[in-house]
Amino acid sequence: MAKPLLELQVSLIEHLTSGAAIFGGGGGSAPDLEGIDRALLRVEARFSYAKRMEKITAVLPKTFELLGSGDTHVRAFVESCPPTTLSRLENACQFHRFLVSCWKHEAPDPPYICDVAALEIACAKVDADPEHDSSDRATGADRAHRGHIRRCPNVILLPCTYDVRPIFEPGSEKAAPAKRDTPLVVAMPPGADGPQVFQVVPAIFDLLAALNDWTNPQGLDVVPDFAKLIADLVARGLVEVRR
Amino acid sequence: MGGQLPAVGIGFRAAIADWTRANLDRFDALEITVDHCLAGSRSLRAAIFDLVGRIPLTAHGVGLSLGTDAPLDLAYLDEVAEVVERLRAPAYSEHLAFTRVPGRETAALMPLPKTEAVAESIIAKVRTVQSRVPFPFLLENITYVFEWPDSKMSDAEFLNLICRETGAGLLLDVENVYLNATNHGFDPRAFIDALRPGLVREVHMAGGVTISDGSLARPLLADSHSHPVPDAALDLLAYTLERHTPSVIILERDDRLEAGDEILDDIARIRARVAAARSRKIHGEALVGAAG
Numbered sequence: 001m002a003k004p005l006l007e008l009q010v011s012l013i014e015h016l017t018s019g020a021a022i023f024g025g026g027g028g029s030a031p032d033l034e035g036i037d038r039a040l041l042r043v044e045a046r047f048s049y050a051k052r053m054e055k056i057t058a059v060l061p062k063t064f065e066l067l068g069s070g071d072t073h074v075r076a077f078v079e080s081c082p083p084t085t086l087s088r089l090e091n092a093c094q095f096h097r098f099l100v101s102c103w104k105h106e107a108p109d110p111p112y113i114c115d116v117a118a119l120e121i122a123c124a125k126v127d128a129d130p131e132h133d134s135s136d137r138a139t140g141a142d143r144a145h146r147g148h149i150r151r152c153p154n155v156i157l158l159p160c161t162y163d164v165r166p167i168f169e170p171g172s173e174k175a176a177p178a179k180r181d182t183p184l185v186v187a188m189p190p191g192a193d194g195p196q197v198f199q200v201v202p203a204i205f206d207l208l209a210a211l212n213d214w215t216n217p218q219g220l221d222v223v224p225d226f227a228k229l230i231a232d233l234v235a236r237g238l239v240e241v242r243r
Numbered sequence: 244m245g246g247q248l249p250a251v252g253i254g255f256r257a258a259i260a261d262w263t264r265a266n267l268d269r270f271d272a273l274e275i276t277v278d279h280c281l282a283g284s285r286s287l288r289a290a291i292f293d294l295v296g297r298i299p300l301t302a303h304g305v306g307l308s309l310g311t312d313a314p315l316d317l318a319y320l321d322e323v324a325e326v327v328e329r330l331r332a333p334a335y336s337e338h339l340a341f342t343r344v345p346g347r348e349t350a351a352l353m354p355l356p357k358t359e360a361v362a363e364s365i366i367a368k369v370r371t372v373q374s375r376v377p378f379p380f381l382l383e384n385i386t387y388v389f390e391w392p393d394s395k396m397s398d399a400e401f402l403n404l405i406c407r408e409t410g411a412g413l414l415l416d417v418e419n420v421y422l423n424a425t426n427h428g429f430d431p432r433a434f435i436d437a438l439r440p441g442l443v444r445e446v447h448m449a450g451g452v453t454i455s456d457g458s459l460a461r462p463l464l465a466d467s468h469s470h471p472v473p474d475a476a477l478d479l480l481a482y483t484l485e486r487h488t489p490s491v492i493i494l495e496r497d498d499r500l501e502a503g504d505e506i507l508d509d510i511a512r513i514r515a516r517v518a519a520a521r522s523r524k525i526h527g528e529a530l531v532g533a534a535g
Contacts, residue, residue: 005361006312008391009353010344017349035392039458044351044388047465051350083348086306087282127284194286 059092310341
């Protein structure tokens with residue numbers, strides 16, 4: 001009796017997304033695929049792999065420049081993290097998680113590549129964020145919380161060890177980032193075409209980190225001109241005020 | 244083709260969004276990938292929906308995986324329906340292919356075994372799509388590198404059967420027909436001839452590359468959407484236009500997008516084939532009229 005179609009489809013996709021089919025070498029046998037030209041399957045596997053890597057590279061271009069073309073991580077990534085979605089961002093996040101796991105037991109080279117990759121992922125996540133509803137509007141019992149503030153949901157806080165921002169500036173590809181703690185915030189200010197990266201002083205970084213939920217600003221009035229500061233953070237799309 | 248000429252345009256791509264807007268008057272329509280509206284960046288979504296009302300848009304999907312032998316993602320289809328409505332697109336198209344199985348996804352479109360049993364399964368799925376997305380549904384023929392050994396039907400028989408049973412139309416990818424015919428050794432004109440009259444509602448055109456690999460029996464044409472449309476594919480378009488009356492012809496380009504002049508040149512070459520086919524048709528009708 002012929003195998004169910006889904007079983008054949010699973011065999012095919014498992015084979016096409018395997019390191020053996022993409023890069024050659026052993027371990028690529030797939031008995032369910034008897035009768036299909038192996039050379040053609042290898043071509044198909046490489047097409048599929050190339051499309052996936054294009055997506056990942058589009059999100060992490062600077063990271064890939066730093067990794068270099070002969071990077072050995074890619075094959076290990078393909079073999080341990082098969083694609084689970086078509087999404088460009090999800091594939092890039094999968095690769096980023098893989099790199100982070102590698103960097104736990106081997107020194108990143110160059111050392112600032114961790115911050116570069118984290119910043120690229122953060123920008124992609126902020127850019128991908130779906131338009132959120134007017135969740136800043138207080139309703140019912142929440143009305144007592146009008147005027148409370150919180151960090152905008154689509155803001156990512158990134159404590160970097162290197163100041164990698166020059167790497168992203170045009171014409172400064174060769175610049176070696178300075179090693180210094182650099183608290184970065186990635187956000188989409190109102191009206192902006194794309195995500196923007198701000199460096200903030202540690203006190204503001206800590207304030208933003210503390211504003212996970214609606215908070216009464218009265219209890220935070222720790223600096224002079226606090227109201228002006230909050231207005232500035234609102235204008236930059238970092239903080240929202242409950243209306 | 245005695246009536247209205249088909250609209251000619253390109254598939255909208257984020258990387259050339261500004262260029263596309265600057266050249267909008269060169270196109271009659273743009274094709275939007277619905278998945279970009281669902282999962283694209285905020286800026287991409289804004290750029291796409293900003294086009295509504297400025298130029299006719301068609302809706303094309305890549306994320307359904309119609310051919311996976313598992314239940315369809317109904318939530319996805321509901322989201323597609325909302326996008327198609329928002330785009331004011333006249334139809335929604337998807338590939339007759341599969342891209343995933345539970346837990347694993349390949350970015351490439353895989354062929355299906357062309358058997359009656361598989362056709363029956365696809366027919367049921369197309370009906371589900373039609374019930375969830377209340378717009379005309381078009382199936383697109385894909386290019387395939389390999390064939391399933393148990394395929395029993397020709398490409399045209401498979402498409403005709405599914406479209407006849409469901410009322411779905413065909414988004415005919417002429418480049419795919421050309422590539423498949425070259426790679427697998429069949430007559431592309433016979434394929435076009437075998438399609439039921441009236442089946443072709445939209446057309447895709449593209450240009451690819453040739454892959455020469457020592458392990459392959461012969462060079463393989465690949466649908467890379469990266470180069471000018473080959474003359475042979477344009478000839479096949481002209482042949483198609485003598486037999487079918489699509490409403491839209493879309494040029495697909497996904498690589499070497501910086502070559503804007505090539506894209507515009509392809510559009511001009513497609514328009515020339517459309518005009519020539521119309522002229523031949525009118526001339527032919529006049530001769531028939533005079534003889535009658």
